[in-house]
Amino acid sequence: MAAIGDVARLAGVSKATASRALSGKGYVADAARRRVESAAAEIGYIASPDAASLVTGRTKNIGVVIPFVNRWFFGEVLEGIERALLTAGYDLTLYNLSERGPERTRVFEFFLARKRVDAVIAVGVDLDESEVAALERREKPLVCLGGTGGTSARLSVDDRAVGQLATEHLLHLGHTRIAHLAGSGARAHPDSVPGRRRHGFLDAMGAVGKVPSPADIVETEMTMPGGYRAALQLLGHPGPRPTAVFAASDEVAFGAMRAAERLGIAVPRELSVVGVDGHEYAEMFDLTTIEQYPGEQGRSAVEVVLRLLGEGEVADPLPDSGAPMPTRLVVRASSTAAPR
Amino acid sequence: MAAIGDVARLAGVSKATASRALSGKGYVADAARRRVESAAAEIGYIASPDAASLVTGRTKNIGVVIPFVNRWFFGEVLEGIERALLTAGYDLTLYNLSERGPERTRVFEFFLARKRVDAVIAVGVDLDESEVAALERREKPLVCLGGTGGTSARLSVDDRAVGQLATEHLLHLGHTRIAHLAGSGARAHPDSVPGRRRHGFLDAMGAVGKVPSPADIVETEMTMPGGYRAALQLLGHPGPRPTAVFAASDEVAFGAMRAAERLGIAVPRELSVVGVDGHEYAEMFDLTTIEQYPGEQGRSAVEVVLRLLGEGEVADPLPDSGAPMPTRLVVRASSTAAPR
DNA sequence: GCTCGAGCAGGAACCGGTTCCACATCGACC
DNA sequence: GGTCGATGTGGAACCGGTTCCTGCTCGAGC
Numbered sequence: 001m002a003a004i005g006d007v008a009r010l011a012g013v014s015k016a017t018a019s020r021a022l023s024g025k026g027y028v029a030d031a032a033r034r035r036v037e038s039a040a041a042e043i044g045y046i047a048s049p050d051a052a053s054l055v056t057g058r059t060k061n062i063g064v065v066i067p068f069v070n071r072w073f074f075g076e077v078l079e080g081i082e083r084a085l086l087t088a089g090y091d092l093t094l095y096n097l098s099e100r101g102p103e104r105t106r107v108f109e110f111f112l113a114r115k116r117v118d119a120v121i122a123v124g125v126d127l128d129e130s131e132v133a134a135l136e137r138r139e140k141p142l143v144c145l146g147g148t149g150g151t152s153a154r155l156s157v158d159d160r161a162v163g164q165l166a167t168e169h170l171l172h173l174g175h176t177r178i179a180h181l182a183g184s185g186a187r188a189h190p191d192s193v194p195g196r197r198r199h200g201f202l203d204a205m206g207a208v209g210k211v212p213s214p215a216d217i218v219e220t221e222m223t224m225p226g227g228y229r230a231a232l233q234l235l236g237h238p239g240p241r242p243t244a245v246f247a248a249s250d251e252v253a254f255g256a257m258r259a260a261e262r263l264g265i266a267v268p269r270e271l272s273v274v275g276v277d278g279h280e281y282a283e284m285f286d287l288t289t290i291e292q293y294p295g296e297q298g299r300s301a302v303e304v305v306l307r308l309l310g311e312g313e314v315a316d317p318l319p320d321s322g323a324p325m326p327t328r329l330v331v332r333a334s335s336t337a338a339p340r
Numbered sequence: 341m342a343a344i345g346d347v348a349r350l351a352g353v354s355k356a357t358a359s360r361a362l363s364g365k366g367y368v369a370d371a372a373r374r375r376v377e378s379a380a381a382e383i384g385y386i387a388s389p390d391a392a393s394l395v396t397g398r399t400k401n402i403g404v405v406i407p408f409v410n411r412w413f414f415g416e417v418l419e420g421i422e423r424a425l426l427t428a429g430y431d432l433t434l435y436n437l438s439e440r441g442p443e444r445t446r447v448f449e450f451f452l453a454r455k456r457v458d459a460v461i462a463v464g465v466d467l468d469e470s471e472v473a474a475l476e477r478r479e480k481p482l483v484c485l486g487g488t489g490g491t492s493a494r495l496s497v498d499d500r501a502v503g504q505l506a507t508e509h510l511l512h513l514g515h516t517r518i519a520h521l522a523g524s525g526a527r528a529h530p531d532s533v534p535g536r537r538r539h540g541f542l543d544a545m546g547a548v549g550k551v552p553s554p555a556d557i558v559e560t561e562m563t564m565p566g567g568y569r570a571a572l573q574l575l576g577h578p579g580p581r582p583t584a585v586f587a588a589s590d591e592v593a594f595g596a597m598r599a600a601e602r603l604g605i606a607v608p609r610e611l612s613v614v615g616v617d618g619h620e621y622a623e624m625f626d627l628t629t630i631e632q633y634p635g636e637q638g639r640s641a642v643e644v645v646l647r648l649l650g651e652g653e654v655a656d657p658l659p660d661s662g663a664p665m666p667t668r669l670v671v672r673a674s675s676t677a678a679p680r
Numbered sequence: 681g682c683t684c685g686a687g688c689a690g691g692a693a694c695c696g697g698t699t700c701c702a703c704a705t706c707g708a709c710c
Numbered sequence: 711g712g713t714c715g716a717t718g719t720g721g722a723a724c725c726g727g728t729t730c731c732t733g734c735t736c737g738a739g740c
Contacts, residue, residue, distance in 0.1 A: 001455075001478075003726055014690045019728060026729085027688050044477075048455045050399070051726035053390040055695045061433075061456075069422075070415030078409050082436040086443065091456065093401075094434045096422040103426065115341075115388045115696095116401075116431065137384075138341075225624045258624065261601075284565045284598065343696055354720045359698060366699090367718050391696035395725045455726095 002043045011039040022047070053115065061091040062305060063117035065107070065125055067098040071223065072251060072279050073294050077123050077145065080298025088306060093117055097125070108134045119305045122147060123298075126192060141308040145301045148191045153304050157292050158324035159193050163200025163246070165329055166274045166290055170244040171208060174338045175272060178205065179216040179242035181230050181252050186219055194222070197248050197276065216242055220252065227255025235263055235271070243339040244272040250279035250289050257285060257335070268337035278330065286334035292327045300325065342383045351379040362387065393455065401431040402645060403457035405447070405465055407438035411563065412591060412619050413634050417463050417485065420638025428646060433457055437465070448474045459645050462487060463638075466532060481648040485641045488531045493644050495637060498664035499533050502630050503540020503586070505669055506614045509628070510584040511548060513678045515612060518545065519556040519582035521570050521592050526559055534562070537588050537616065556582055560592065567595025575603055575611070583679040584612040590619035590629050597625060597675070608677035618670065626674035632667045640665065 008018035013032055020026040021036035028036075039045075053059045062085055068074045078094075085092045095111065097104045108131045112120055119141040127149030135142050144150040146157075170178050180201045183194025190199060198217065205212055220230035227247060235241050236259075247253035253275030257267055265271050275282065278291025348358035353372055360366040361376035368376075379385075393399045402425055408414045418434075425432045435451065437444045448471045452460055459481040467489030475482050484490040486497075510518050520541045523534025530539060538557065545552055560570035567587060575581050576599075587593035593615030597607055605611050615622065618631025 004728095005726080015727080016691080016729080017689055020689090023728080027686085029688060032689080046450070046454055048394070048726055050390045050393040050455055051695090052728075053695095054388070054394060054697085054726080055728045057695085059390070069409050069418050070412060072410060075410030075415060078434075079436055082409075082434060086435070086447070086451075091433050091451065093431050094418075094422060095426070096419055107426070110386070111426075111431065114386055115390055224621055228624050255624070281564050284568050284595070344698095345696080355697080356699080356720060356722095357718085360719090363698080367716085369718060372718080388696055391725090392698075393725095394696080394727085395698045397725085 002045045004045070004047065006043060007036060007040045007045050010043065011035040057115070058309075059091075059116060059118050060089060061093055061117050062302075063093045063095060063112050063120045064123065065095045065097055065112075065120060066123040067096070067125060069094075069096055072281075073249070073277055073292075074124060076294035077298040077301075080295035081121060081123075081302055082298075084299045084302035088302065088311070090306075100128075104131075112140065113138050118309055119143070121145065121301050121305060122150060123301075124193070125149075126189070141305060143301050143305050143308070145297055146193055148189070153308065155297060155301055155304065155325060156193075157297075157327050159196035160200040160203070161324070162276055162290050162292075162327055163197035164204045165200070165327075166197075166246045166276065167201045167204035169274060169288070169329060169331070170246060170272060170336065171204065173244070173272065173336060175242075175244040176210070176339075177216070177240075177242045178210075178212070178244045178246060179218070179234055180212065181227055181234070181245055181247045181256060182217055182219045183222045183248045183252075184219045186248070187217075194219075194248055201246055222249045222252055224251045224255040224258070227252030228259045229255070231256035231259035232263070235259065235265060241265075241271075243270070244336070245274070247273060247275045250275035250277040250282050250287060253287055253289070253335075254279075254281065254285055257287070268333070268335055269340065272336040272339070274336055278328075282330070282332075286332045288330065288332045288336040290327050290329050292325065297325055342385045344385070344387065346383060347376060347380045347385050350383065351375040397455070398649075399431075399456055399458050400429060401433055401457050402642075403433045403435060403452050403460045404463065405435045405437055405452075405460060406463040407436070407465060409434075409436055412621075413589070413617055413632075414464060416634035417638040417641075420635035421461060421463075421642055422638075424639045424642035428642065428651070430646075440468075444471075452480065453478050458649055459483070461485065461641050461645060462490060463641075464533070465489075466529070481645060483641050483645050483648070485637055486533055488529070493648065495641055495644065495665060496533075497632050497637075497667050499536035500540040500543070501664070502616055502632075502667055503537035504544045505540070505667075506537075506586045506616065506630055507541045507544035509614060509669060509671070510586060510612060510676065511544060513584070513612065513676060515582075515584040515679050516550070517556070517580075517582045518550075518552070518584045518586060519558070519574055520552065521567055521574070521585055521587045521596060522557055522559045523562045523588040523592075524559050526588070527557075534559075534588050541586055562589045562592055564591045564595040564598070567592030568599045569595070571596035571599035572603070575599065575605060581605075581611075583610070584676070585614070587613060587615045590615035590617040590622050590627060593627055593629070593675075594619075594621065594625055597627070608673070608675055609680065612676040612679070614676055618668075622670070622672075626672045628670065628672045628676040630667050630669050632665065637665050 008015045018036050021028045021033045095107050121143045124146040126147050132150050143153040145155050182198045186194035186198040189195045218230040220226040253273050260267050275289040282289045348355045358376050361368045361373045435447050461483045464486040466487050472490050483493040485495050522538045526534035526538040529535045558570040560566040593613050615629040622629045
């Protein structure tokens with residue numbers, strides 16, 4: 001394989017000059033630069049990132065830790081991150097981790113601690129102190145998107161407000177008994193995403209003097225089958241039922257709609273359903289939802305990471321770092337309506 | 341940051357011995373090995389992969405090219421690959437590429453051609469010669485999972501047989517007019533996955549002397565909304581309709597079922613639907629499907645890659661390299677039934 | 681005419697490992 | 711007792727870049 005020494009020799013300059021010519025840093029005469037460039041092209045020279053990393057300490061590679069790739073929100077975030085990194089000339093190393101365990105420890109202590117990545121983006125991960133410490137010890141910038149833990153840069157939507165808004169929408173329609181299909185751990189971890197959404201739900205209910213019965217808050221895995229099972233449990237028994245459901249995600253909402261159909265409950269005539277995400281299927285299911293823009297969120301996370309690494313114009317204004325990411329309520333009449 | 345020289349000094353040995361002790365290669369006295377190990381632990385030494393790669397030429401990093409992360413099949417494959425690589429101590433660098441274009445060229449010519457990855461796994465990508473050549477030039481092993489192009493290692497299910505089996509199932513039930521919701525490009529690219537499934541469909545129909553009318557084969561994006569729109573087009577008009585549909589994927593099938601519901605067509609009484617994939621939602625939707633096991637497929641791809649890289653026991657028998665990956669027909673009575 | 685700094689180029693050190701080679705020791709075997 | 715192979719160790723070269731430092735040229739300014 002061609003090395004930079006070969007290019008230099010062919011161009012009749014030293015390695016130092018060839019390096020400067022190709023990287024564009026430092027003084028190089030135009031003529032020399034052109035000779036180096038054409039020499040490089042001629043022998044198909046491609047620089048070894050390893051050698052460069054070794055001396056510069058930069059790898060142009062970002063580690064991304066994400067618990068699922070196959071849930072819509074996470075998949076979209078990942079795609080957004082990937083695209084943004086690629087256009088910035090960065091690689092993305094993927095670590096697909098969910099539950100705590102030896103594997104997860106190994107990734108933080110070993111894989112991420114090596115010199116391989118310049119920084120880490122953690123999406124929807126609840127980090128504990130030791131994990132954050134492992135990164136800090138190696139001075140790796142960390143950007144968190146959703147999830148909890150990690151002190152430095154953090155991006156997220158205001159999940160409490162999201163839960164509140166969704167619930168208020170149902171209240172405005174005149175519903176009085178509203179149930180919540182919450183994500184698992186919502187009660188146990190009030191700071192987690194499901195916890196915050198549940199909190200918003202309770203706030204909105206409390207504001208109009210309602211205290212939901214415990215049976216009207218069901219926790220479930222945030223997937224379609226999870227929503228399906230939870231909704232069967234919530235709606236499947238005889239006797240009075242809630243007339244509206246706030247589902248912690250669109251996928252849960254789809255499952256709930258499917259369960260309602262199975263139970264012969266008409267949506268929205270007998271049951272209103274609202275979700276969260278702006279899932280690409282929401283339109284097809286005619287689901288009222290609070291959209292968030294995961295692809296954009298991923299892109300923003302990359303922006304912040306690059307800024308932390310000192311890339312891009314220093315003059316670039318920081319993106320309102322504190323402010324929550326945008327969301328939008330999208331009402332679709334065939335999933336939410338006034339109660340009978 | 342601690343370097344191997346520091347470890348060596350602390351242990352009272354040379355760099356060479358420290359390196360041998362830590363890598364386990366070459367002769368090292370037990371006592372020395374223990375001293376080196378405890379010295380390394382004491383100062384929290386972690387080897388720099390860049391330095392090691394520079395001299396060994398191995399990066400312990402595999403590039404994965406995949407067109408979508410947010411479709412079930414691809415997400416599962418990706419998860420399977422990730423897990424298998426992680427346990428083998430490899431990193432995974434993700435390239436999320438679909439359409440041909442300058443970006444895709446850039447990835448093959450530049451990102452993948454550098455020394456950063458030891459090998460490439462391409463999932464569901466139709467590679468052209470120049471792309472394959474770019475990898476061969478750099479002597480990077482390439483394993484393909486689905487998709488077309490690329491001569492070396494290739495894993496896939498027998499998609500023609502899958503299409504045939506699905507269709508035969510419907511024929512056995514007594515259906516005579518069967519439609520096919522095909523993936524886009526099925527007709528134009530007979531070697532692609534959708535093309536092969538369509539081929540199997542036509543074969544099965546042909547074997548009983550039927551030639552489907554062109555209107556009964558609709559091509560669509562292989563997603564739920566795609567299946568929905570295609571099914572509306574197929575079933576939405578007045579007049580006689582097909583009594584069964586073979587959908588090119590489960591997601592398409594879900595969309596079709598949703599469309600049927602919207603049109604007031606009862607499944608399976610008036611319309612049988614069969615899909616392909618074994619999607620995690622298939623059980624909930626009670627969908628008859630031909631399961632394949634994308635997670636397993638990803639794992640197998642990793643196995644092959646590692647073997648090509650000379651990892652693992654040389655004695656390991658090759659996994660029946662030529663044979664197609666397994667599939668299984670799962671009949672669920674509430675999506676397929678005999679016609680009225 | 682001299683000084684000074686900008687522009688340009690090359691030699692050499694260096695990043696942090698791995699590996700080749702030379703050398704030393706020691707027990708076994710003839 | 712001498713030869714041989716297995717075992718163990720260290721010095722030094724090397725992988726392929728980047729960057730520091732030195733030195734040269736040349737035009738501008740005094």
